[in-house]
């Protein structure tokens with residue numbers, strides 16, 4: 313998977329830590345298996361040090377029936393693949409799915425990720441139903457009415473939706489997890505909501521603390537995702553949120569797209585990047601190696617906290633080398649896609665082995 317830069321065989325370089333849990337991946341099955349499958353995505357996950365991944369339901373068709381939840385669970389996989397089911401039928405934002413039946417079939421969370429639940433009343437209703445069924449809602453926060461063009465999604469399109477859903481969670485008592493936050497205002501809103509006692513957790517992704525929107529000029533369409541890369545001041549605030557505990561989880565939002573699609577002009581190229589095999593090394597390099605957070609805190613963000621939120625008990629572990637610099641080579645990825653902004657970059661934190669146990 314990786315091209316090793318220096319050959320350092322000193323065993324003191326290798327350490328054993330709990331395996332990671334990714335709360336946000338897109339496996340593209342069913343419907344777009346040229347981009348990824350449960351099998352290929354789960355192999356990328358294992359190579360990246362993950363024992364469990366939560367896959368989002370915005371496939372084709374959308375995972376909104378017990379049969380489709382069972383289908384995902386039945387696919388051959390290299391790690392535990394846990395399906396999230398849709399909040400609304402077909403992710404159309406109109407009619408709620410059958411939370412009870414979907415939970416019974418093995419859905420571990422509910423999300424319309426890929427798009428927001430735009431109607432506030434539907435989202436409130438979903439939260440009441442989540443309370444009744446004791447399930448977690450994961451919200452993709454995006455107010456589309458504030459977006460004028462596809463390539464310009466302003467910070468307020470994210471944080472106004474974060475504010476709405478935090479208030480709904482406070483009022484309904486629902487357990488809410490906010491996906492992929494990227495703006496400084498989102499960090500502040502969630503920090504305040506947590507102080508008021510709302511049952512809110514949130515995640516950010518490695519690209520939101522390692523890249524800014526200026527990286528588009530260097531990287532091109534592999535620096536385009538939704539939400540988009542932000543300014544330096546947002547990166548600083550995201551790091552502070554990771555440090556002070558406002559941000560609970562680092563997820564990848566692993567979103568495979570084919571080379572052909574990503575080679576289109578920015579106006580047409582799809583949003584998203586792969587991230588399962590770079591999550592640890594980017595996080596270790598940008599957060600721990602640079603002194604922003606402790607190694608213990610990183611293990612909480614990538615392993616302990618997502619396990620706690622999803623109710624996972626696992627003694628799986630990863631063996632990592634944190635002292636040898638290496639160059640990431642996306643052409644060796646287990647993913648079927650190659651859309652990484654981190655190709656050929658130097659990192660610390662190489663995954664040597666993922667050992668799956670009960």
Ligand SMILES: [Zn+2]
Pocket residue numbers: 425426427452491492538
């Ligand atoms: Zn999303």
